[in-house]
Amino acid sequence: MTKISKNSKKSLKVDSVEKSSRRDFFKKTAIYSASALTAATVLAPIKLKADDENIVNHVDWGTKLGDKVDKYPYGVPSAYEHNNVRRVHDLLSSGDRYATVSMSPLHQQEGIITPNGLFFTRNHGGTAQIDPNKFRLMIHGLVKKPIVLTLEQLKRYPSESRIHFIECPANGSTGWRGPQFNNLQFVKGMMSSAEWTGVKLSVLLEDLGLKPEAQWALVEGSDNSEMGRTLPIEKILDDAMLVWGQNGEPLRPEQGYPVRLLVPGWEGNLNVKWVKRIEFSDKPWHAKEETSKYTMLQPSGKAINFFWPMEVNSIITSPCPEVPWTDLKKGDMVEISGIAWSGRGTIKTVDISLDGGKNWVEAELKGLVLPKSWTRFSYIIKWDGKKKVLLSRAIDDTGHIQPSIDKLIENVGVEGIYHRNPIVGWEVTSKGVVNNVHVRS
Amino acid sequence: MTKISKNSKKSLKVDSVEKSSRRDFFKKTAIYSASALTAATVLAPIKLKADDENIVNHVDWGTKLGDKVDKYPYGVPSAYEHNNVRRVHDLLSSGDRYATVSMSPLHQQEGIITPNGLFFTRNHGGTAQIDPNKFRLMIHGLVKKPIVLTLEQLKRYPSESRIHFIECPANGSTGWRGPQFNNLQFVKGMMSSAEWTGVKLSVLLEDLGLKPEAQWALVEGSDNSEMGRTLPIEKILDDAMLVWGQNGEPLRPEQGYPVRLLVPGWEGNLNVKWVKRIEFSDKPWHAKEETSKYTMLQPSGKAINFFWPMEVNSIITSPCPEVPWTDLKKGDMVEISGIAWSGRGTIKTVDISLDGGKNWVEAELKGLVLPKSWTRFSYIIKWDGKKKVLLSRAIDDTGHIQPSIDKLIENVGVEGIYHRNPIVGWEVTSKGVVNNVHVRS
Incomplete structure (x- = not known):
């Protein structure tokens, strides 16, 4: 695999949000020069036809009053x-709808x-419905002042707001078994x-005063599974949070209302929901969900017990099977875009391949580039109407690089289903249909 | 008004999000030294009592299965x-529920x-419900290639995602008439x-190719009021966008589904919803909503026709009448926090006064500090149990500073109801009750 082209674009850091523009992007992109842009249009303009005039002039827009402003005190989508909803798949469930996962429709999501x-x-015993007035959080064990807090008391502590992804370690777990689903929603x-x-x-x-011998914390949920996980004190003191707010409102029930743990960048299941108790100790607990599950089975037959950070990863979200190129024709310009993320740090580079990994070009990082957060990438091409195999490869600022499927298998075997972050992608046929493909060397 | 204290904290820029911590904040804050923190607790710990044990041990947590994961394919709040809903007030409506405004519950919002x-x-003829399949956007006038776009075609253009506030220019319009509402939701x-x-x-x-003589754009909505506004070409080419996505999903109907204009930092009504037409011209239109309304009446009796950017502004959101200090007692530490914003640029500094404007201290800017975006500020005090008059004053990077009520009246008179951004605040009584007060010099 050889890099054939690398443009000089730097990621859009916050300070330069106002300075950079898509116009600059067009001018600087390796594939598109300013002259190419002038010659080619992103879309061929449509001449006004009778049909269009009919729509513009004769739809009922503006002919009647819309809905009252207070029709939905809490608004709903169109x-x-x-x-555009979450979906459950039998192949990914545990045989019921309580200890299972509903997948987010990533193909309609933009931004971060x-x-x-x-x-x-992802629940282990259903979505608990907790009365915030009955909520109590007990913090005890190796702390100088053990405490039981009400929700109001917890919320009196100085707060912070941060943008972070949460990912189940089983996400993309079919990354070495061959394509299982032909849509982005179930793939990632x-x-x-x-x-x-x-x-x-x-x-x-x-x-509260942590005692010096405290090395581990058990964080326990009040759901039916009493989901509990052990965390090392270094992570607890680094950036772990008890969160009650999600996108400007109280946490949703499915996300642990009224309080969940947030361990930025680490396995989703560690972000314990409906938290009721935190205990500090000098040794780990080896709780149910870190022995029977969420361990990393090795080729030797032994499993790694604690395996926390989510690896550097990326996925192209446009095109994807749900967002094909079937409306495009040869010569149309089109944006290839997606999401990159790393639980270890900040995304530094994303490379794109149009030919299944033979050649790579550097994508633009779009918008905010934040640690342990989704980062959007983009690359614009003029489609030649021929089949493409689109792949993306992310690198983070700790030097971790997303591996090929074969490299990953070489490193960790095929036994474990967690933390599988190989390069996967989409085949776009000459008709613009998009399929999930796995590229093996 | 004299500044008595200014700590050396810099705003939390993105690059340093991981480096800064609340621990540092405690250490550096002028009012709180590290030793003060060690001595005082944010909250007095609660000893386990029979009642608490009763709650912890005998609530029904974990005794029954929660909801199925697919109960709500599109989730709802607890x-x-x-x-926690939007609210309408007769005093702020136009006599009906179609051409009026519903107010956001800012007191429960955190982050940006x-x-x-x-x-x-804010609607002018109700919330239009537009079929995206019938959506057409006509762009014409002084462009080389006039066009009619479908939604799919528009979305093929390279996209960007940006965090920006939208504010009605009438927000806080009672800022010179004395307190009208005793809650944050209706005040701001x-x-x-x-x-x-x-x-x-x-x-x-x-x-599409803009012709050189194009100096103005008319952007027109397809709602019942056919809301249309004129914009100067400089803003159009600077950072104006046609947006279809809102927080990771298609735009909500109330926000102009499927497509609205976004003019970052400028008057809310300029962000035309349900856009159907953009026309370019060499002169402005003087449309209905920029002559009968949304003009700035002067003491002379004449009105300023175009008056676009939203001024530098701030408001303390905790405490506020909905979030009082009634559960606090003398000696408790408490965070004073709020939102600052400017349609002209980036927030540079926010000052806090605890005594109605006699003395000011510099607050910490928390989290992301982005242009034309909400910026969160914070200041922690140990409450002495005495009455406080809390004010906040924002300064942006263009040098604009939020004025006192009297200064604003001196500058622009009392006639206009738009763009009123004076320093307003809250009185906290010795019992912790919070009331809206206007401080006049």
């Missing part, structure tokens, strides 16, 4: 978007925020992103 | 949050994203914030 109604959900939909608000555990513990 | 269901709504709730996705008009126009 009725025309009834298909998932609306709360579409945030993927076990993740979502939100702006979370809460208190850093380091702030709480500065108040 | 039933316990039924009061408003969930789509709570985004404030005519604004919200979202991550918007769409195409920059400069990109579209690079494709």
Whole structure:
């Protein structure tokens, strides 16, 4: 695999949001020069036809009053978007609808925020419905001042808001078995992103006083499965938070209302929901969900017990099977775009291949580039109407690089189903139909 | 008014999000030294009592299965949050529920994203319900290639996602008449914030070819009021966008589904919803809503016709009448926090006064500090149990500073109801009750 082209575009950091423009992008992109843009149009303009005039002039727009402003005190999506929902698949469930996962429709998401109604959900005993007035959080064990907090008391601590993704470690778990689903939603939909608000555990513990021998924390949920996970004190004191806010409103029930743990960048199941208890100890607990599950089976037959950060990863979201190029024709310009993320740090580079990994070009990073957060990438081509095999490969600022399927198998075997982050992609046929393909060397 | 204290904290830029911590904040804050924090606790810890043990041990948590994961394919808030909704007030309506405004519950919002269901709504003829299959956008006038676009065609243009607030210019319009409402929602709730996705008009126009004599654009909606506004070409080419995405999903109907104009930082009504037509011309239109309304009446009796950018502004959101300090007692530490914003640029500084404007201290800017976006500020005090008059004053990077009520009246008179951005605030009584007060010099 050889890099044939690398343009000089830097990622759009916040400071330069106002300075950079898509116009610059067009001018600087390797494939498209300014003259090419002038010659080619993104879309051929449509001449006004009788049919269009008919629509513009004769739809009922503006002929009657719209809905009252207070029809929905809490608003709902357009009725025309009834298909933009989370979906459950029997092949990904545990045989019921309580200990299973609903997948987020990533193909309609843009930017780095998932609306709360579409945030993927992984439960182990159903969505608990907790009365916030009865909520109590007990913090005990190796702390100087053990405490039981009400929700109001917890929310009195100084808060922070941060944008982070949460991803189930089983996301993309078919990454070495060959394509299983032919849509983006089931291929990568076990993740979502939100702006979370809460208190850093380091702030709480500065108040409560952590004893020096405390090395581990057990965080326990109040759901039916009593989901509990062990976390090392380094992560707790680094950036772990107890969050009560999600995209500007109270946490949703499926996300642990009224309070969940947030461990930025680490396995989804560690972000314990409906938290009721945190205990500090000098050794780990080896709780149910970190022995029977969420361990990393090795070729040797032994499993790694604790395996926390989500690996550097990426996926092209446009095109995808749900967003094909069937309306495009030869010569049309089209944006290839997607999401990159890493639980270890900040996305540094995303490369794109149009030919199944033979050649790679560097994509533009679009918008905000934040640590342990979705980062959007983009690359614009003029489609020649021929079949393409589109792949993306992300690199983060810790030096981790997304591996090929074969490289990953070479490194960790085929036994484990978690933390599979190989390069996967889409085949676009000459008709513009998009299919899930796995590229093997 | 003299500044008595200014700490050296810099705003939390994105690059340093991981580096800064609340621990540092405690150490550096002028009012709170590290030793003060060690001595005082944010909250007095609660000893476990029989009652608490009763709650922890005997609530029904974990005793029954929760809801199925697919109960809500599109999720809804917790039933316990039924009061967290947009609200309409007769005093702010036009006598009906079609040409009026619903106010966002800012007191429960944290961070810089408003969930789509709570985004404030200002309609002029009701919420239009547009079939996306019938959507057509006509772009004509002084362009080389006039065009009629379908929604699919528009969405083929390279997109961007940006976080911006939208604010009605009448927000806080009672800022010189004395307190009218005793809650944050009606005092400042005519604004919200979202991550918007769409195409920059400069990109579209690079494709369509703007004629050199084009100086103005008319952007027209397909709602019952046929809301249309004139915009100068400089803004159109700077950062105006046609957006179809809002916080990761298609635009909500109340926000102009399927396509609205976004003119970052400028008057809410300029962000035309349900867009059907953009026409370019060499002169402005003087449309209905820029002559009968949305003009700035001067003391002379004449009105300024075009008056676009929203001024630098700020409001304390905690405490506020809906979030009082009635549960606090003397000696408790408490965070004073709020939102600052400017339609002209980026927030540079926010000052806080605890004594009605006699003395000011510099607040910390929390989280992302983005141009033409909400910016969160914070200041922590130990409450002495005495009455406070809390004010906030924002300064942006263009040098604009939020004026006092009297200064604003001196500058622009009392005739106009738009763009009133004076310093307003809250009185906290010794019992912790919070009331809206206007401080006059």
